[in-house]
Amino acid sequence: MKNTFLAFAVLLLASTFSSCVILSPKKYKALLGTKDSLYTAFSEGQIKIENLEDEVKRLKKDTTLIAEDLRDLQSRFNDVNANYSKLKNNSSSEITKLSGDLAAREQRLKEVEEVLRKRDEATNQLKEKLQQALLGFTKSGLTVDIKNGKVYVSLMDKLLFPSGSIVIDENGKKALAQLAKVLEEQPEINIAVEGHTDNQKVNNLGQIKDNWDLSVLRSTSVVRYLTETEKVESVRMTATGKGEFQPLGLNTGADGRSKNRRIEIVLSPKLDELYNLIK
Incomplete structure (x- = not known):
């Protein structure tokens, strides 16, 4: 390109000289100035062309890099989209499964609540029947209460036993006979007989060594009477002795000790129905 420009400049000068045999100094200087201007313009143009060529190379390189990045992003997008579709399908399945599980749990909860409602209803009815049947013994220290879904029939020791004895007296037998009549009408009721004492030491009671013995033996006396005399099913019965360790009152006075000496049925x-539901 540079040689072409020089040839063009020489040709221009030659043509000028051929048309005029003798040039004035002024015209000659003008022609030299024109040649210098053309050469300068050509040099600047050449630099611009080289810069443009470098820019084209850079843009081509950038375009290649952008294309690679675009392909990489497209690949990542496809992976993400595929994972999203899979997750969406799995989520729909999980939601359907969870909805089914929740519905089943709600149904089971309703069934449990219904069983508990029936239990509470039966417990209240049993309490009312016992209170009516044992009404004549309330002045002798008999109470009927409900605690934790169970009916507690509490009989003070003086209602059942002579002092320091494990043999049920006649008044106690009458109370237990009335109780047995209600129990016969309630075959779905389990019966636990608990013996309780105060904290006074046992003295001179023969085979009875301490309050543990006294509470257990009184409990078993009640169980034997209910099963052997009143024919309550033995399989429904449990006898336990709590000794002095579950008092109702303080053992510092006669009234408190009297409350603590008791049989609780x-x-x-x-x-069973409830246990089957919550398995």
Whole structure:
């Protein structure tokens, strides 16, 4: 390109000289100035062309890099889209499964609540029947209460036993006979007989060594009477002795000790249906 420009300049000068044999100094200087201007313009143009060529190379390189990045992003997008579709399908399945599980749990909860409602209803009815049947013994220290879904029939020791004895007296037998009549009408009721004492040491009671013995033996006396005399099913019965360790009152006075010496007959409905529901 540079040689072409020089040839053009020489040709221009030659043509000028051929048309005029003798040039004036002024015209000659003008022609030299024109040649210099053309050469300068050509040099600047050449630099611009080289810069443009470099820019084209850079743009081509950038375009290649952008294309690679675009392909990489497209590949990532496809992966993300595929994972999203899979997750969406799995989520729909999980939601359907969870909805089914929740519905089943809600149904089971309703069934449990219904069983508990029936239990509470039966417990209240049992309490009312016992209060009516044992009404004549309330002045002798008999109470009927409901605690934790169970009916507690509490009989003070003076209602059942002579002092320091494990043999049920006649008044106690009458109370237990009335109790047995109600229990016969309630075959779905489990019966636990608990013996309780005060904290006074046992003295001169023969085979009875301490309050543990006294509470257990009184409990078993009640169980034997209910099963052997009143024919309550033995399989429904449990006898336990709590000794002095579950007092109702303070053992510092006669009234508190009297409350603590008692037999508690704990009546609880069989909960087989409930246990089956919560397995």
